[in-house]
Amino acid sequence: MSRALGVTLTPEPLPRIEAARVPAPRCAVPAALAAFCSDDREARLRHTYGRGYPDLVRAFRGDFAHAPDLVATPHDEAEIVATLEWAERADVAVIPFGGGTSVVGGVEPDLEQDGGYAGALSLDLGHLDRVLEVDPVSRAARIQAGVMGPSLEAQLQPYGLTLRHFPQSFEFSSLGGWIATRAGGHFATLATHIDDLVESIRMVTPTGLWASRRLPASGAGPSPDRLVLGSEGILGVITEAWVRVQQRPTWRASASVRFQDFDAAIAALRDIVQANLYPANCRVLDPQEAFLNQVVDDGSAVLLLGFESADGPRDAWIARALELARAHGGQTPDGVRIRTGEGTRDAPGDDPAGTWRNAFFEGPYLLNALVALGVIADTFETACTWDRFDALHAGICARMLEALERVCGGGLLTCRITHAYPDGLAPYYTFVAPGRRGEELAQWAELKAAASDAVLALGGTITHHHAVGRRHRDGYDRERPEPFARALRAMKAQVDPKGILNPGVLVPPLRASR
Numbered sequence: 001m002s003r004a005l006g007v008t009l010t011p012e013p014l015p016r017i018e019a020a021r022v023p024a025p026r027c028a029v030p031a032a033l034a035a036f037c038s039d040d041r042e043a044r045l046r047h048t049y050g051r052g053y054p055d056l057v058r059a060f061r062g063d064f065a066h067a068p069d070l071v072a073t074p075h076d077e078a079e080i081v082a083t084l085e086w087a088e089r090a091d092v093a094v095i096p097f098g099g100g101t102s103v104v105g106g107v108e109p110d111l112e113q114d115g116g117y118a119g120a121l122s123l124d125l126g127h128l129d130r131v132l133e134v135d136p137v138s139r140a141a142r143i144q145a146g147v148m149g150p151s152l153e154a155q156l157q158p159y160g161l162t163l164r165h166f167p168q169s170f171e172f173s174s175l176g177g178w179i180a181t182r183a184g185g186h187f188a189t190l191a192t193h194i195d196d197l198v199e200s201i202r203m204v205t206p207t208g209l210w211a212s213r214r215l216p217a218s219g220a221g222p223s224p225d226r227l228v229l230g231s232e233g234i235l236g237v238i239t240e241a242w243v244r245v246q247q248r249p250t251w252r253a254s255a256s257v258r259f260q261d262f263d264a265a266i267a268a269l270r271d272i273v274q275a276n277l278y279p280a281n282c283r284v285l286d287p288q289e290a291f292l293n294q295v296v297d298d299g300s301a302v303l304l305l306g307f308e309s310a311d312g313p314r315d316a317w318i319a320r321a322l323e324l325a326r327a328h329g330g331q332t333p334d335g336v337r338i339r340t341g342e343g344t345r346d347a348p349g350d351d352p353a354g355t356w357r358n359a360f361f362e363g364p365y366l367l368n369a370l371v372a373l374g375v376i377a378d379t380f381e382t383a384c385t386w387d388r389f390d391a392l393h394a395g396i397c398a399r400m401l402e403a404l405e406r407v408c409g410g411g412l413l414t415c416r417i418t419h420a421y422p423d424g425l426a427p428y429y430t431f432v433a434p435g436r437r438g439e440e441l442a443q444w445a446e447l448k449a450a451a452s453d454a455v456l457a458l459g460g461t462i463t464h465h466h467a468v469g470r471r472h473r474d475g476y477d478r479e480r481p482e483p484f485a486r487a488l489r490a491m492k493a494q495v496d497p498k499g500i501l502n503p504g505v506l507v508p509p510l511r512a513s514r
Helices: 041-047 053-061 079-092 148-159 175-181 224-228 261-272 288-292 315-326 350-373 386-408 440-457 473-479 482-495
Strands: 069-074 090-097 119-124 131-135 141-145 198-205 208-211 237-244 252-257 283-286 301-309 336-340 374-380 412-421 422-433
Touching: 041 053, 041 069, 041 252, 053 350, 053 374, 053 440, 079 090, 079 119, 079 198, 079 237, 090 237, 131 148, 175 237, 198 224, 198 315, 252 261, 252 315, 252 350, 261 283, 261 315, 261 386, 261 412, 261 422, 283 288, 283 350, 283 482, 288 412, 301 315, 301 350, 301 482, 350 374, 374 440, 386 412, 386 440, 440 473
Parallel strands: 069 119, 090 119
Antiparallel strands: 131 141, 141 237, 198 208, 198 237, 252 301, 252 336, 283 301, 283 412, 374 422, 412 422
């Protein structure tokens, strides 16, 4: 990293949990919740932040000024109901907490601008972690919201089924968190978001139970599930959901395709997606992204292509995709990999796709190390239609490189395409720059603002799959229609009249807007 940025980097000593600054609780554990609620210092510390860059910097500095006053770990819906009833009476904000992997401030009890509360309680759903029921006929499962990705998959495995939803945070994020944030997952085409896998949702609100009917589809007015998806804890606490599962794939075919330039790779991607081949993996890495992740080092842009199925070979599908890629100059020096059998996997780093997958899941761990080195590193992602991509990409690159030079004296910007649709695509950018000790948060804020302004000015969405939280709320306000914003605020007021649920996320706090 020192060589890449052209500066000398020295790691700071790792922080000690004993030295963290955590304010005293503003409210006491109520007797009615004592069996599952605590003001334990370490529990409060661990529920303060998500995993965004500013979260890690403040944690590294021992700054936990926004720690929740209490942490509740309910075992069932009755205890959740009791918690919300007490919080309404005590005027305490409640922050639903799954795996705590938010990168947009979605779980931080930052109440300074939110109208004043008597305290904040982090509601950890970790005990609601079971697969409750499996319907193999319809290929669906009823699963509690607090289950983490690896446990969810392990519980489905005896049935020969899988949800097949793998966000980068898979190891530490929960089903409820995926639903609340409309998380993007494993599939780069077709079923790209958790939205596509949800059959029905059950949620506890301060005014009653919100439970939708389990159906494959319905035309009965606005969907209650669609209103819960992406609600980010402001309407209620998701407790379980029926989700669509599938047989575990046993047939796989993959290849990495190299292109002389990024534009050719993008053109090939568009042809493949619009041919309705629906590859499971169809990601493009620009030359710098491919180099930094040790996928290739020859200056190529790379298309990572993969097909999978439980039904039969996908040789014909990948052959056609490669034919389309070669029409744009794509080359496959590593050949095509055909694998069969339950549980077949690439060995770590045994091909470019395997190398990329390892780098993808190791990225959040690397960010911890970069913070210790004083490096500013973050990502932002968006989506746009194909006709807007060239202008959007060129504009973002120009604005961000200028901002990196102005704010940090230089830096790196890379791009990869994470998801693709017949009518558009989702570019995902990473910026890395040398920070000035003690000024990293101000530098990051300026770079983040430049990124958000560029995305919105050039016709993209403020987020394709990272959610809104607190950090994207200004952009969300600019993106959504005002009548819809008023309707969302009205719905919040109806289901959460005291405004206790995750204030400051998605909409202004109710008491601040009165």
